[in-house]
Structure formats: C-alpha cells, structure tokens
C-alpha cells in the first residue's frame with residue numbers, strides 16, 4: 360500500500376503545475392468574495408489539502424489506466440493474443456481499445472504477409488538453384504567425358520557436344536526468363552503502349568514459329584484477321600506472350616494442331632491460342648500461372664520447360680489491364696485467351 364502511495368505521489372508531480380494553478384485561483388476567488396485577509400490561515404491549508412487530495416486521486420486513476428495500457432502492450436509484444444477480441448480495456452478507454460485492436464490486426468497481417476514473402480523467396484531460390492543445377496551438371500558431365508578421351512571417339516564426340524549445346528541453350532532460356540521475372544517484379548519493365556496492325560503482326564509470329572510445329576508434324580494456323588484491325592499494347596511484350604502460349608501449345612500437343620483465333624468485339628479484340636493437346640487437369644488450372652509450376656514435372660522438363668513461361672505471360676497481360684483465361688479438357692486440348700483494347 361505504501362509502495363502504491365509512493366508511486367501515486369511520484370506520479371502526482373506531473374500535475375504539480377495544475378495543483379498550484381487551481382489553488383491560486385481558488386484563493387483569489389475566496390479573497391474576492393471575502394474582501395479581507397481574515398481566516399486566510401485556515402482557508403489556505405484547507406484549499407491546499409483539498410486540491411492535493413483531488414490531484415492525488417486523479418493521478419492514481421490515471422496511473423491505473425496507463426498500467427492497463429502498458430500491460431496490453433506488453434502482452435502484444437509477448438505474442439499472448441491470438442485474436443483482437445482478447446484485448447480488453449476499461450470502459451472509459453474504449454476508443455483506445457479500438458485503436459489498439461486495429462493496430463494489432465494490421466501488424467498481424469503485416470507479419471503474415473512478410474512471412475509469406477519470405478517463404479516465397481526461399482522457395483524461389485530453392486527452385487532456381489535446382490533448375491540451374493540440372494543443365495550445369497549435364498554440361499559438366501559431357502565436357503568431362505570428352506576431356507577424358509571421348510573427344511577422340513568419332514562415334515560419340517559430336518553427340519556429346521550437341522547435348523552440351525542443348526543444355527547451354529536451356530540454361531540461357533532459364534536465365535532470360537529469370538531476368539524477365541525479376542524486371543517485372545521490381546517494376547523495372549518498361550512498357551511502351553501504342554496502336555499496331557494485328558494481322559501482319561500475328562502472321563509474322565506464326566511464320567517464325569512454324570518450324571516448331573513442322574518438326575512435330577502438327578499444324579499451326581490462324582483464323583482470318585480483318586485487314587487494318589488495330590490493337591493497343593506493347594508489341595514486343597505481347598510477342599513474348601504469344602510466343603510463350605504458342606510454344607506451350609506445340610510442346611504439349613502430339614497430334615492435330617494449334618490454332619490462333621482472333622475475335623473482334625466492339626471495344627476489344629480477343630486472341631485465343633487453341634490446341635488439340637494433352638490438356639490440363641481441372642484442379643491444376645489455378646496453379647499453372649505460378650512460377651516454376653508444371654503439371655507433369657518430368658514430362659515438362661523433358662521438353663525443356665522450367666515452368667516460368669505462363670507466370671511471365673500473366674504479368675505482361677495484366678500490365679495491359681487484361682487477364683489470361685484458360686479452358687482445358689484432358690486428352691482433348693486447351694485454350695488460352697486474353698483481350699486487348701481496340
């Protein structure tokens with residue numbers, strides 16, 4: 360109890376100025392009404408005692424309130440709350456209670472977000488290292504075998520060099536994709552939007568990619584695009600989108616073909632890349648746009664995929680205020696589409 364009183368008195372010194380001010384005011388009032396200095400020897404100590412008691416009482420109340428707030432803050436710091444409703448203050452502090460609850464919710468969300476970011480980052484580094492290891496080990500293996508004598512064996516030396524070159528190619532594709540992703544995510548990717556003619560643009564991309572379809576004996580065609588139809592976007596980045604989608608369509612199609620369909624609406628143009636390939640199971644459709652996600656890892660890697668293509672596609676299309684839609688049926692085929700402004 361003495362301890363408490365000592366604390367109250369210590370706390371009271373913060374209100375000493377107010378104490379003096381009130382006391383002087385009250386004495387002046389008494390003086391004004393009484394008009395003489397009679398009884399002042401009684402009045403002065405009386406005023407001082409009453410004011411001192413009042414201020415000590417208020418200081419005590421305030422100290423208790425602050426102790427309540429302090430204990431809540433300590434509990435938050437020691438992670439003792441799981442839910443904001445566990446934070447309870449006295450009724451006269453309800454506004455402060457609401458503010459603390461909101462702060463608690465915000466910092467909880469921030470921490471959750473940071474943890475998620477950290478997890479994504481670690482996963483990304485693990486994935487990158489894993490993807491880099493595969494081609495580097497392969498190249499290392501072929502070169503060492505060649506150095507250990509295979510270089511003089513005309514039956515294998517060319518094949519080994521070709522395989523090493525193939526993996527070097529994969530490595531360079533992977534690095535390009537990674538550079539793209541890091542540019543997109545750091546906001547460094549410069550976009551340059553303008554209107555351009557769609558028909559010659561798509562035809563030239565098809566020309567460039569035709570050899571890939573020919574190699575697999577499948578068709579690559581485009582529906583007729585109205586002459587003079589213009590769309591608005593970044594030509595170079597959209598080319599990356601179309602190449603990625605067409606490459607996927609060819610990669611995951613064994614028979615039939617790939618068709619680019621352009622549909623003109625009033626304000627938009629929809630571009631669809633349709634294939635008659637292996638398709639994607641419905642439960643995986645939501646995940647294929649994640650970085651490094653592949654439906655069938657072994658199969659995708661065998662055809663040189665790292666699972667970065669669609670995440671780049673998604674970012675670029677979203678930078679055009681649009682979104683990539685996908686429809687697919689296993690064993691029948693897939694269709695990826697997005698809209699562009701006219």
Ligand SMILES: Nc1ncnc2c1ncn2[C@@H]1O[C@H](COP(=O)(O)OP(=O)(O)OP(=O)(O)O)[C@@H](O)[C@H]1O
Pocket residue numbers: 536603607608609611634636637638639647648652653654655659660663664665666667668669670693
């Ligand atoms: N047209 C398609 N048909 C069937 N599966 C597809 C098709 N497009 C994408 N996928 C599936 O989605 C996954 C992710 O595609 P994404 O383009 O991101 O990666 P990738 O083609 O494996 O590798 P990368 O594009 O980086 O070379 C693929 O691994 C594949 O399983």
Ligand SMILES: [Mg+2]
Pocket residue numbers: 603606607664666667668669
């Ligand atoms: Mg791909």
